[in-house]
Amino acid sequence: MSRKIRNGTLTLLALALFACFLNWAPSNLNGYVLRILNLIAINAILGLSLNLIYGMTGMFSLGHAGFMAIGAYVSALLILSPAQKEAMWILEPIAPWLLNLQTPFLVSLILAGLVAALFGWLIALPILKLGGDYLGIATLGFSEIIRILITNLTPLTNGSLGLKGIPAHTTLWMSYGCLGIFLVCMVSMMNSNFGNVLKAVRDDETAARTMGVNTFRIRVLAFTLGCFGGGLGGALMGNLITTIDPRMFMITQTYNLLMIVVVGGLGSITGSVIGAVLVTTMLEWLRFVENPIQLGSLSIPGIPGMRMVLFSVLLIAVIIFRREGIMGMREFTWDWFFPSRKKLEKNSERGGEGL
Amino acid sequence: MSRILELKDIVLRFGGLTAVDHLSFSIDKGQIIGLIGPNGAGKTSAFNVISGFYRPTEGHVEFEGANLTGLPPHEVCKAGISRTFQNIRLFQNETVLQNVMVGSWVRQKSRWWMSLMPPLFPSFMREERAIRARSLELLARLELDEHADDLASSLPYGAQRRLEIARALATEPRFLLLDEPAAGMNPNESKELMLFIRRLRDEFDLTILLIEHDMKVVMNVCEYIHVLDHGVLIASGTPDEIRNNPSVIEAYLGKAAGKGADHA
Numbered sequence: 001m002s003r004k005i006r007n008g009t010l011t012l013l014a015l016a017l018f019a020c021f022l023n024w025a026p027s028n029l030n031g032y033v034l035r036i037l038n039l040i041a042i043n044a045i046l047g048l049s050l051n052l053i054y055g056m057t058g059m060f061s062l063g064h065a066g067f068m069a070i071g072a073y074v075s076a077l078l079i080l081s082p083a084q085k086e087a088m089w090i091l092e093p094i095a096p097w098l099l100n101l102q103t104p105f106l107v108s109l110i111l112a113g114l115v116a117a118l119f120g121w122l123i124a125l126p127i128l129k130l131g132g133d134y135l136g137i138a139t140l141g142f143s144e145i146i147r148i149l150i151t152n153l154t155p156l157t158n159g160s161l162g163l164k165g166i167p168a169h170t171t172l173w174m175s176y177g178c179l180g181i182f183l184v185c186m187v188s189m190m191n192s193n194f195g196n197v198l199k200a201v202r203d204d205e206t207a208a209r210t211m212g213v214n215t216f217r218i219r220v221l222a223f224t225l226g227c228f229g230g231g232l233g234g235a236l237m238g239n240l241i242t243t244i245d246p247r248m249f250m251i252t253q254t255y256n257l258l259m260i261v262v263v264g265g266l267g268s269i270t271g272s273v274i275g276a277v278l279v280t281t282m283l284e285w286l287r288f289v290e291n292p293i294q295l296g297s298l299s300i301p302g303i304p305g306m307r308m309v310l311f312s313v314l315l316i317a318v319i320i321f322r323r324e325g326i327m328g329m330r331e332f333t334w335d336w337f338f339p340s341r342k343k344l345e346k347n348s349e350r351g352g353e354g355l
Numbered sequence: 356m357s358r359i360l361e362l363k364d365i366v367l368r369f370g371g372l373t374a375v376d377h378l379s380f381s382i383d384k385g386q387i388i389g390l391i392g393p394n395g396a397g398k399t400s401a402f403n404v405i406s407g408f409y410r411p412t413e414g415h416v417e418f419e420g421a422n423l424t425g426l427p428p429h430e431v432c433k434a435g436i437s438r439t440f441q442n443i444r445l446f447q448n449e450t451v452l453q454n455v456m457v458g459s460w461v462r463q464k465s466r467w468w469m470s471l472m473p474p475l476f477p478s479f480m481r482e483e484r485a486i487r488a489r490s491l492e493l494l495a496r497l498e499l500d501e502h503a504d505d506l507a508s509s510l511p512y513g514a515q516r517r518l519e520i521a522r523a524l525a526t527e528p529r530f531l532l533l534d535e536p537a538a539g540m541n542p543n544e545s546k547e548l549m550l551f552i553r554r555l556r557d558e559f560d561l562t563i564l565l566i567e568h569d570m571k572v573v574m575n576v577c578e579y580i581h582v583l584d585h586g587v588l589i590a591s592g593t594p595d596e597i598r599n600n601p602s603v604i605e606a607y608l609g610k611a612a613g614k615g616a617d618h619a
Binding site for chain 1: 406408427428429432433437438440444445446447448449453454456457458459460461462463467470471472473479483486522523525526
C-alpha cells in the first residue's frame with residue numbers, strides 16, 4: 001500500500017512539474033521548438049493508436065496515414081468559416097451542405113476521431129478476416145484509396161489544392177491534454193482484463209477462441225479504436241500545421257509511425273511514447289546533414305533527403321541489435337528507481353504493471 | 356447419472372478423406388472417459404468437432420440437451436465446454452495470472468468500454484478485482500500461485516500443462532477435453548497427473564474426456580474408454596474390457612498380435 005501511495009505521489013509530482021513546463025514553454029521557447037514539442041505529443045497519440053492495432057492485438061496495419069487524413073480533413077472542414085471555404089474552392093464550388101457547417105474545435109476533434117473510427121470499422125469487417133501480411137497489403141491499399149479520393153472529391157475536399165488557413169488550435173496544452181487523456185484510457189484498458197484479452201488474441205488466436213473470446217469481434221474493436229486515435233492525431237496535426245493537402249498523408253507518414261512503434265517496442269505503451277520523442281526529435285535534428293558541411297578544408301554539399309537515408313540506417317541498426325525495441329513489452333513504473341529486495345530479480349526480466 | 360454430452364452419427368470429411376466416420380457415443384455426467392486409438396485415428400478431429408473448430412459434415416453434437424453443432428468455438432466455451440491442446444498453446448507474452456484471467460472473460464459482465472475509465476464504473480472495478488482474486492485462488496489450487504507474475508513462457512513444461520488446465524478451468528466449464536495431457540511427461544509426472552485429473556473431476560465437478568497415448572494413464576484414470584481407428588469407433592468399454600478386446604489389440608499391434616496378447 002505504501003508503494004502505491006509513493007508511486008501516486010511521484011506521478012502527481014511529475015505531472016505538476018510537466019504542467020509548469022507547459023505553462024512556461026510558450027512564452028520562453030521559439031516557435032520551432034514549440035512545433036516539435038507539439039509534434040511529439042501528436043506522434044505519441046498516433047504511435048499509441050498504431051501500437052494498439054499492431055503491438056497489442058497483432059494486426060499488421062499499414063493504413064494509418066489514411067485514417068489520419070480522414071481525421072485531418074473532417075476536423076478542418078468543420079472549423080473553417082463559410083467565408084474561408086468560399087474563398088478557397090476555386091476549381092469547383094464547394095458542396096452546399098458543407099459550406100455552412102461549422103462546429104467548435106473540440107467537437108471537430110471528437111468527430112474527426114469518430115469518422116475515422118467509422119471508416120476503420122467499415123473496412124475492418126471485410127479485411128480483418130485476413131491475417132498477417134495480407135492485412136498489411138489491404139490496409140495499405142485502403143490508405144491509398146482514401147488519399148486518391150481526397151485528391152479527386154474536389155467539392156468536398158478542395159482536391160489537390162488542400163485546405164489552408166486552418167486556425168492553429170493545437171497548443172501545447174491542447175496536444176498534451178489529448179495525449180494525457182489518451183494515455184490514461186489506454187493504460188487503464190491495457191491493465192484491465194480487456195487488455196489481457198487483446199494480448200491473448202495477439203499471442204494465440206486459436207487458444208483465445210477456445211477460451212471463449214470472440215476473436216473477430218475483438219480484432220474489429222481494437223482496429224476501430226486504433227483508427228479513432230489515428231483520426232484524432234490527424235486532426236491535431238492539421239490544426240498545428242494549419243494547411244493540409246493529400247500529399248501529407250502518403251505512405252511515408254505511416255512508415256514514420258511504424259518506426260515509432262517498432263523502435264519503442266511493439267506492445268509497450270511506454271515504448272510508443274519514448275519512440276515518439278526519439279523519432280520526432282531525430283527527424284528534425286538530422287536535418288543538419290542536409291545542409292552543406294564544412295570540415296576544415298573539406299566541404300560537403302548538402303544532399304536533400306540524406307536524413308532519411310541516415311534514419312533508415314538507424315532503423316536497420318535497431319532491428320539488428322534490439323529487435324524487440326527499446327522497451328520490448330515492458331512498461332514504465334516508478335519501482336524502477338526503488339528496487340526492493342524481493343522484486344529485484346523478477347523486475348529485471350518482466351517490468352512492472354504500468355503507471 | 357444423467358447424460359451430459361452426446362455425439363450423434365458424426366461424419367467429418369476433408370475432401371476425399373474421412374477423418375471421422377459415423378461416430379456416436381454419449382457421456383454421463385461426472386465420468387472420466389478416455390478416447391484412444393493409433394495415430395491418425397481421428398481423435399483430435401473428434402475433439403475439434405466437439406469444441407467447434409470443425410463443423411461436422413454430418414451428424415450433430417448435443418451438450419446438456421442443447422444442440423452445439425456448428426457453433427463457433429467461443430460459443431461452445433460459453434456453453435460450458437473447455438479444452439487443452441496437444442501442443443501447449445499458452446499466451447506466451449502474458450503472465451501466468453493474465454493467462455488465467457483471460458479465461459474469465461467469457462463470464463465477465465462488464466462491457467469493454469468501461470475499462471477506458473474504470474473510476475467511473477465501480478461495478479467494473481469490483482468485477483475486475485473479483486476476477487483477479489478468483490484467478491489467484493485457482494492458481495493456488497493448482498499450485499501455480501508462486502509463478503503468478505512470471506511470463507507463461509518461462510514456466511517449466513509440467514507447469515505449462517497445468518497452467519493450460521487452469522486457464523481452461525477459469526472459463527467455468529462443466530465438461531473438459533484434455534488432448535494428450537501426459538505427452539512429454541516422465542513416469543513419475545504421469546503418475547502425479549493421474550491423481551491430478553481425478554482431483555479435478557471431484558473438486559471442480561467436471562466431466563472429463565481425454566485423449567492419451569500413455570496406456571498406463573488411460574487404464575488407470577478412465578472409467579470408460581472409446582477406441583477409434585481410421586475414424587471408426589471400434590470398441591467401447593471399461594479398461595479391462597478394452598485391454599482384452601481383440602480388435603483393439605489388432606488396431607494397435609497388427610493382425611498377428613491380436614491372438615494371445617493380453618495387454619494393449
